[in-house]
Amino acid sequence: MSEPARHFVQEGSTDLSAGFLTRELKPGVFLVSNGNYQTLFTTTGAGVVLLDAPPPLVEFLPAAIADVTEEKLHTIVYSHGHTDHIGGAHLLARDGVNIVAETSTARFLEEKSDPRRPAPTTIYDERTTLQVGSRRIELFRDGFHSADGDTVMYLPDDRVIVAIDLLAPGWVPLLDFDITENMFAYMRAFDKFLSYDFEFFLSGHTAEAARREDVEITRDYVMDVYHTVKRLHDEINFSELLAEHRESEQEGIKRIIEEVTRRATKELSDRWLDGPMKGVDLWTESHARQMVLYVRWTD
Ligand SMILES: [Zn+2]
Incomplete structure (x- = not known):
């Protein structure tokens, strides 16, 4: 039998020297x-x-x-x-x-x-x-x-x-x-x-x-984003925040989104930055913001 092709790898190997x-x-x-x-x-x-x-x-x-x-x-x-x-x-x-x-x-x-x-x-x-x-x-x-x-x-x-x-x-x-x-x-x-x-x-x-563990850990992360954002969103005093922006209610809404996103990103980063998944520094802020929109308008 001829040599196996260079791209053909065993489990655990990520040898990409063939380009794939x-x-x-x-x-x-x-x-x-x-x-x-x-x-x-x-x-x-x-x-x-x-x-x-x-x-x-x-x-x-x-x-x-x-x-x-x-x-x-x-x-x-x-x-x-x-x-x-x-x-x-x-x-x-x-x-x-x-x-x-x-x-x-x-x-x-x-x-x-x-x-x-x-x-x-x-x-x-x-x-x-x-x-x-x-x-x-x-x-x-x-x-x-x-x-x-x-x-x-x-x-x-x-x-x-x-x-x-x-x-x-x-x-x-x-x-x-x-x-x-x-x-x-x-x-x-x-x-x-x-x-x-x-x-x-x-x-x-x-x-x-x-593997199953990867699906479970990602689910746990996603649900942590959900529960964190929901709690922080519930804690914010909207009437106070909106009263600060009486000229423009839209500006008040923008502030709510930004404020919950900021607080949730901080909390989640503290919990997940040294955790088992990479990319917290890159993407968690976007997850928090996306979840604020979901919690406020769809949940
Ligand atoms: Zn796609």
């Missing part, structure tokens, strides 16, 4: 990453099923696949409509490649009519199971990230679940909770996904596959 890495999480289930983006493909015996085609990764995907299997690309599943995860699909979608998306993502892509994001050939509603060769792939709709729908992928026999842009293992979520468009659905998603039986959790970012 491929790791076999379960037999025939592969994670591919360039360090910042990650995605998953799986062999089936009848062709490869790939989730998404992030532009920074797409140039590596044909080699990553060809190095582990003779199978051709059979299906691309879109996790959601954002270009940073599916904007490379046009480079892989040839005649005969099936593209799967859920209804609202499909509607969004139809309206966008973007040649980088070819229209799905199979559209599902709420929930579906793809049986491709020997592989059982469950897909279901959520709305934790994109207002135009998120598809969560679950491989029950392999105990792998994929929910793109929920978290990044080892990091607090990116800006504004990974720019979620629905804070309520975002907070609810953690326990919902934790109720599935899984060993690996892929979220689209970093070279690591998250």
